[in-house]
Amino acid sequence: MNEGTVRVSLREVEEADLELLMAWRSNPLIYQHFTLQTGPLTWEEHLGWWLNRKHRKDWIVLLQGEEGVRRVGSVNASRLDEPMPEVGLYIGESTLWGKGVGRSALRQVLSKLAKDGYSRCWAGIQAANTRSQNLFESVGFRRRGSESAARLRYERDIEAPSNSSDSLRELSS
């Protein structure tokens, strides 16, 4: 599978996704890359996160496979009340890592932020998470210092979309 054949789409997270998000967020293969989490979640913690989100959108990453569409991860934009929102991503189906699914999802979030009028965004990525650093760099993010010793800061301009194909071309440059 290469990126050209990956069919990825996004839709906003709904309550019916919460069990699956909980399962992904409670997997050490996933949460080892989260900054503040050191163990699997309780349902109360997970539900508290969901109910207390503010200035944030979460999308489910959908992958079109041979046998249908399935949910494989989640991407988000937070601090939407600030001039420079933060972008985050994880592919919950870890055996998909490295196959272009995250890159496609990330590009689609950047398009959404462009349409909403944002001109720059950032991401905080753990210093040990070179896979994620490479992913964000591959769509145009550049390192701009550190949030802390363990967490690097990446930023990227977001150009206003002219039309959708231009937007896609620009985002893949």
Add this chain to the structure above:
Amino acid sequence: MNEGTVRVSLREVEEADLELLMAWRSNPLIYQHFTLQTGPLTWEEHLGWWLNRKHRKDWIVLLQGEEGVRRVGSVNASRLDEPMPEVGLYIGESTLWGKGVGRSALRQVLSKLAKDGYSRCWAGIQAANTRSQNLFESVGFRRRGSESAARLRYERDIEAPSNSSDSLRELSS
């Protein structure tokens, strides 16, 4: 939370559960206790398991919480073409371990097997998995040797149900 306040029910697994089962089965906290699995699954492996099941039933473990019912794990009976079927269980929401959810689910599977006319069943449990050994012993399973150096064999008689309350009492003795 103690077992008296846990409200657990079972329903048969449906296709719409497959993503969640995939997420649970791909969590090292879960699959470290599986005999044959050493890493997260690919979707093709997971789908192959689902499509090639034979003489087996899988149920979703549902937990009634304050805010609604959610899916927290899975229990199964396999080798249903043999006189002595095998029983298996995992609670995917790992922060629920030790709270009586698995015990309740296991008792309900035993009731189902009793109604279907089976008189004895067994379970294979990893030698290192003392939590699961204790769980199965707590509902009446007893060790009957080893499947291999790493996997212990537990067995249990299943008495025919007289009525549901008797059945529950008997299963908890």
